[in-house]
Amino acid sequence: MVADDYMDQVETQLTLMDVTEDHLKIILATDKFSKDAKLWWKTVTNRQKVEEMSLDKFKELFYEKYFSISKRWELKDQFLGLIQGNMTVAEYENKFTSFSRFAPEMVTDEVDKTQKFVSGLHDRMRPLIMAQFIKVYSEAVERALMLEADIKDKDVRKEQWKQKKGAGPPSE
Template identity: 75%
Template sequence: MPIMFEGGADPMVADDYLDQVETQLISVDVMEDYLKIILANYKFSKDAKVWWKSVTKIEEMRWDRFKELFYEKYFPLSKRWELQNQFHNLIQGNMSVTEYKNKFTSLSLFAPETVKDEANKTRKFVTGLNDRMRPLLTAQFIKVYSEAVERALMLKADNRDKDAIREQWKQKRGAGPSSEGSS
């Protein structure tokens, strides 16, 4: 069963709630709109319960209309546009590849047109990588998102190894006696 939904100001909680409800409805094979709506509001409490009581004519309501009203109330279009813009402007910056991938995945839900196919999704991911990795992956012309993620993770690990070797070399060079000029 989905968690209780109280309403509130966090639209991501609302989106998560509705996602849980839809998963449950699919798993128990509920097809009738009226039953979907009844089951969806079964776990409403506090503000959500008050809001739901203000909605009338549920017998005639379709599931799509319920979702539309729910999102209007708890996940306004302005917030969805804000998240869409965050996705379009997303760059790796100081994030690890894994952090960037996770943020990319969660925000991509709000820009489905940008990630409508594997090639576009991969291009957007690679374009947002930092300056050290992006050219290396761009040159490979990777078309599969999971492959781009895996290669970025491998590059990051390889860069860490190279940085560690370089640091060890600097320490050895600086700590030991100089071999220059001695015979």
């Protein structure tokens, strides 16, 4: 995922810099390479003319080397099977966001993304959130966070009540 994060950062910087020519994009993208990546890039440039290479071809070569298709499939499978489990809503949402980029067809629009997120929520929360028919992802996340806080508060009060009840009458 480091390779994918690197490519995301590069593309963001290139957009901010308003670089339009693929040749310049590739030069800037490879400028920060070090050690193994620098050696790999040197072998690529010995075999291919960078001046004629498209950015898509560069990304294809980069991903072949540093982010294999089998790893991407594995991460997609992890996203498809992602459930909240013992994670907090915030942890689940972070993982959901991180892995969703590996299955973009599952989150093509706001409704699909929201439905996938809600379907992975903990059993205590999912029916309550689903019943609200939320179609906006950020709203579903916010409601889940609020519900989680409410559940935790109720659990604490319930435990305090049990402890108070179990203590029995004060001794004289």
